[in-house]
Amino acid sequence: MRDLSLHLLDITRNSVTAKSTEINIEIIEDIKNDLLIMTIEDNGIGMDQKTIDRVLDPFFTTRKTRNVGLGLSLLKANCxxxxxxLEIxxxxxxxxxxxxxxVLSNIDRPPLGNIAATITTLILSEEKFNLSFIYKHDNESFSISTDEIQEILGDDVDIKDWxxxxxxxxxxxxNIESLKKA
Ligand SMILES: Nc1ncnc2c1ncn2[C@@H]1O[C@H](COP(=O)(O)OP(=O)(O)OP(=O)(O)O)[C@@H](O)[C@H]1O
Ligand SMILES: [Mg+2]
Structure with a gap:
């Protein structure tokens, strides 16, 4: 079973491949409604209706290197x-x-996994885009935005520095740890 952080990396890489310049990721742990919601929003090339209809079919992909695209259909299956x-x-x-x-408490729900590793891996992508990430747990949340961090760092320091x-x-x-404890 794959961690949700690996699904997140996979789905967000689709946004990067789609030439997005703005990518917003939101993870919501809604304890009251027993839901874990993960949304990925981008301003990339998008898909027409035909592609959307076929995208959840595991035997469809626009990739030329192999003919099965699994990212979205695997996440849908896990949901x-x-x-x-899963909605697109x-x-x-x-x-x-x-x-x-x-469903948060369901025994088949994959663990969140290493979300921090997914976000930093995305930040280290070759492609240039603003990534904003919001994590909500009940009524508390924290967020980061790569453009904001880069602005604070100024021109001399690259956000990709180790x-x-x-x-x-x-x-x-x-932050995830402390929100979970709260
Ligand atoms: N954010 C997106 N913007 C534009 N097109 C997308 C986006 N996400 C998915 N697609 C389209 O849907 C197809 C299926 O995506 P999916 O992640 O399921 O498989 P894949 O990326 O083709 O292959 P895999 O993820 O298994 O390496 C993609 O090939 C692409 O055409
Ligand atoms: Mg993919």
Missing amino acids: KLTGGD SSAPNIGTFVKGML SIINWIDSYITE
Whole structure:
């Protein structure tokens, strides 16, 4: 069973491949409604209706290197296994919105996994884009945005420097830990 952090990496890489310049990731642990919601929103090339209809079919992909695309259909399968579901909405040249909903307490729900590693891996992508990440646990939340961090760092320090990446990694890990404890 794959961790949700690996699903998140996979789905967000789709957004990067789709030439997005803005990518918003939100993870919501809604204890009251027993839901874990993961949304990925981008402003990339988007998909037409035909592609959306086929995208959840594991034997469809626009990749040329192999003919099975699994990212979205695997996440959908995992969502459904818990009693949840996956929704996609997209429009060509506007962007794509993916929302995975999982029942938090369901025994088949994959663990969150290493979210900090997923976010830092995405930040280290070759492609240039602003990544914003929000994590909510009940009524509390924290967020980061790569453009904001880069602005604070100024021109002399690159967000991809290992010391900054390390700091972001600990920042995310510690914040998730403390929200879970609260
Ligand atoms: N955010 C997105 N923007 C535009 N097109 C997308 C996006 N996400 C998915 N797609 C389209 O849906 C197809 C299926 O995506 P999916 O992640 O399921 O498989 P894949 O990326 O093709 O292969 P895999 O993820 O298994 O390496 C993609 O090939 C792409 O055409
Ligand atoms: Mg993919």
